[in-house]
Amino acid sequence: MSWDAWGDPALAKPLSDDIRALLEQLLGVSAADGSAPTADEVVLRPSALPEQDLSALAAIVGEWNVSAADADRLPRAGGKSTPDLLRRRSREPQDAPDAVVLPGTEEEIAAVLAHCSRRRIAVVPFGGGTSVVGGVDPIRGAFTAVLSLDLRRFDALLDLDEVSGEAVLGAGLTGPQAEQLLAARGFELGHYPQSFRYATIGGFAATRSSGQNSAGHGRFDDMVRGLRVVTPAGALDLGRAPASAAGPDLRQLFIGSEGTLGVITAVRLRVHPLPAVKVHEAWSFPDFATGAAALRAVEQQGTGPTVLRLSDEIETGVNLAMAEKIGGDQVAAGCLAVTVFEGTEEQTAARHERTRAVLLAAGGTSLGAEPARAWEHGRFNAPYLRDALLDCGALCETLETATDWSNLDALKTAVTSALQSTLQEGGSSSLVMCHISHVYPTGASLYFTVLGAQQGDPITQWAAAKTAACDAIMAAGGTITHHHAVGADHRPWMSQEIGDLGVSILRAVKDAVDPAGILNPGKLIP
Numbered sequence: 198m199s200w201d202a203w204g205d206p207a208l209a210k211p212l213s214d215d216i217r218a219l220l221e222q223l224l225g226v227s228a229a230d231g232s233a234p235t236a237d238e239v240v241l242r243p244s245a246l247p248e249q250d251l252s253a254l255a256a257i258v259g260e261w262n263v264s265a266a267d268a269d270r271l272p273r274a275g276g277k278s279t280p281d282l283l284r285r286r287s288r289e290p291q292d293a294p295d296a297v298v299l300p301g302t303e304e305e306i307a308a309v310l311a312h313c314s315r316r317r318i319a320v321v322p323f324g325g326g327t328s329v330v331g332g333v334d335p336i337r338g339a340f341t342a343v344l345s346l347d348l349r350r351f352d353a354l355l356d357l358d359e360v361s362g363e364a365v366l367g368a369g370l371t372g373p374q375a376e377q378l379l380a381a382r383g384f385e386l387g388h389y390p391q392s393f394r395y396a397t398i399g400g401f402a403a404t405r406s407s408g409q410n411s412a413g414h415g416r417f418d419d420m421v422r423g424l425r426v427v428t429p430a431g432a433l434d435l436g437r438a439p440a441s442a443a444g445p446d447l448r449q450l451f452i453g454s455e456g457t458l459g460v461i462t463a464v465r466l467r468v469h470p471l472p473a474v475k476v477h478e479a480w481s482f483p484d485f486a487t488g489a490a491a492l493r494a495v496e497q498q499g500t501g502p503t504v505l506r507l508s509d510e511i512e513t514g515v516n517l518a519m520a521e522k523i524g525g526d527q528v529a530a531g532c533l534a535v536t537v538f539e540g541t542e543e544q545t546a547a548r549h550e551r552t553r554a555v556l557l558a559a560g561g562t563s564l565g566a567e568p569a570r571a572w573e574h575g576r577f578n579a580p581y582l583r584d585a586l587l588d589c590g591a592l593c594e595t596l597e598t599a600t601d602w603s604n605l606d607a608l609k610t611a612v613t614s615a616l617q618s619t620l621q622e623g624g625s626s627s628l629v630m631c632h633i634s635h636v637y638p639t640g641a642s643l644y645f646t647v648l649g650a651q652q653g654d655p656i657t658q659w660a661a662a663k664t665a666a667c668d669a670i671m672a673a674g675g676t677i678t679h680h681h682a683v684g685a686d687h688r689p690w691m692s693q694e695i696g697d698l699g700v701s702i703l704r705a706v707k708d709a710v711d712p713a714g715i716l717n718p719g720k721l722i723p
């Protein structure tokens with residue numbers, strides 16, 4: 198993973214002249230000044246961890262698994278939101294964890310947490326570092342130093358119960374590593390967020406991630422059958438049976454706990470046999486409201502697509518304009534919807550037919566398989582495009598929420614207008630695109646992509662727009678996050694989300710499992 202951009206530097210592509218011209222025409226962006234530092238030129242705040250702590254940590258995990266070197270601290274300095282990437286490009290001194298520790302066993306994690314509790318050192322659990330909400334920011338809070346606790350050595354398939362369809366996966370496995378281990382045994386997890394290539398099993402659980410196949414396989418939290426967690430107060434092995442009436446479900450306290458309550462070391466997950474066939478079909482709807490009603494009908498009738506998503510008019514139009522410029526296949530105007538079906542041949546054909554009937558009745562026009570295949574082919578590449586846009590002086594960032602079907606349109610209008618008016622006040626023209634990518638019988642998520650011109654300090658510029666959008670989400674009855682999690686960025690809205698009593702409950706749990714408060718200060722819990 199690049200330290201200052203998304204993914205593999207070899208796959209990064211500059212924008213073509215045609216796309217640059219389109220950006221200039223739409224947003225008036227001109228190229229950025231191109232003065233971003235190289236990794237060697239970045240100035241990091243010096244490590245504040247005393248030598249005696251480095252030695253004590255080395256005695257626990259081995260000296261090769263502790264480092265205070267800038268080369269190891271820089272890649273864990275933050276996540277991958279647009280403000281994170283802009284901060285990495287700064288020539289001002291940058292903050293970073295004081296050291297990086299790579300434990301290899303649960304006993305080592307327990308000993309590291311005990312040492313840090315005693316010595317008042319904060320600990321940030323680190324998976325793939327793909328957080329877009331400041332989840333891995335090196336916040337010290339009241340502590341003297343902060344460690345990045347990297348879980349990458351927890352990288353095994355620990356068990357596969359083929360009869361029950363369950364696998365126990367190490368928390369540090371990335372999406373592709375987990376799928377490769379399962380595929381070798383004929384199974385699939387089927388969790389494909391856009392960050393799939395770099396995010397980890399522990400990170401998915403800690404953030405309540407949702408993948409692009411959520412219509413078929415559910416969110417990541419739906420897949421969790423059990424998990425192991427090491428807290429400063431001791432270890433927990435949660436989830437004894439597929440379902441239980443033994444009081445409140447404690448798994449739910451740790452799923453979504455974002456490294457503030459414990460370190461997840463392994464997750465027992467529902468898996469399924471690799472699909473025998475895949476069928477794709479794209480659709481066009483005259484407008485977003487008609488398309489959203491069609492998706493609702495599919496979900497409420499339970500016709501069973503694996504992927505179900507709908508772009509609004511602006512997102513469809515921008516994709517169309519980009520496809521024209523790069524000579525790709527064009528999609529029709531209106532609103533593009535994508536469906537994909539997976540399973541045995543018989544199941545897939547039946548689900549496809551049932552879904553087609555609903556979409557046709559709801560006013561959809563079939564565009565055939567190709568646009569849906571093209572979407573699937575390019576689905577992990579958009580983050581590279583964001584880097585190229587930032588290089589050209591554009592501002593590009595995403596945010597997401599969810600609500601009930603009856604409130605979807607009002608929420609979309611409120612968030613779009615908050616973003617547009619704030620960016621406009623700052624003097625930037627903008628495009629606010631939206632899609633539905635996760636659906637439920639009672640509602641759906643809304644995922645916004647904002648494209649504008651950088652004006653002044655783009656971090657401040659985006660902070661104003663994001664604050665306005667978050668306020669609008671809360672006022673219009675949405676959730677502050679459907680799948681990106683809370684981290685540091687959404688924390689100011691947590692009291693509104695769960696109420697003051699809800700915050701007190703979370704604080705009480707934290708006091709019980711992390712009495713010194715060392716785990717991920719400044720995140721999730723206000």
Ligand SMILES: Cc1cc2nc3c(=O)[nH]c(=O)nc-3n(C[C@H](O)[C@H](O)[C@H](O)COP(=O)(O)OP(=O)(O)OC[C@H]3O[C@@H](n4cnc5c(N)ncnc54)[C@H](O)[C@@H]3O)c2cc1C
Nearest residue numbers: 324325326327328332390391392397399400406407456461
């Ligand atoms: C380009 C891009 C696309 C994205 N697309 C999606 C998407 O489609 N769906 C989606 O849900 N999210 C998406 N995200 C957000 C992000 O990928 C998810 O939140 C992901 O689940 C984070 O996993 P990670 O392993 O990278 O965790 P990290 O970023 O390393 O950590 C995230 C949080 O979890 C905690 N944590 C990590 N590992 C552990 C552990 N083992 N135990 C305890 N706490 C832990 C961290 O302390 C932090 O608070 C995207 C992000 C980017 C940059």
